[in-house]
Amino acid sequence: MKLKKKFLVRDILGEIVLVPIGKSDESFNGMVTMNEFGKFIWDNIEKDQDEILSLILDEYEVEKSVAEKDLDEFLECLRKVNIIE
Template identity: 45%
Template sequence: MNMKIKEDFLLRKVADCYVVVPVGKATVDFNGMMNLNETGAFLWEKLENDTTKEELLKAMLDEYEVTEDIAKKDIDNFITKLKDGNLLE
């Protein structure tokens, strides 16, 4: 299943923090902003284009020294948060 971040949200780096902010119509429904760590920002950038969980897993394993089980859990948690915030198409 392909997933993609909605176009009404932008990732910005502010100092050493990554922040997701709504733009356009999303500013009405999304109150505030979301802070991400480096790994969250990495996954977010991958999700700016259509991608699958398998592609996210491969990218994370290539980028970080992490076990497959931990990477899968982190990806699942991140995707759940995005879905709960209605940030995925």
């Protein structure tokens, strides 16, 4: 996957958030809140989707169908706000 905007991951009062930096903050007015699973995906976001799924299955005790669904939902959220392509 390819990132369209630049973000930093920050822990703000116990919440994990993506904060836009540079020119990204001009075109994206807000922050993205995520859980530990979302952060794991974000940390691997520039890999292809199948590779991320494989990493999830190695890291977490989860059924493949559940991992695929959760991964698809998270990536779709990022696509909707034009963060990835």
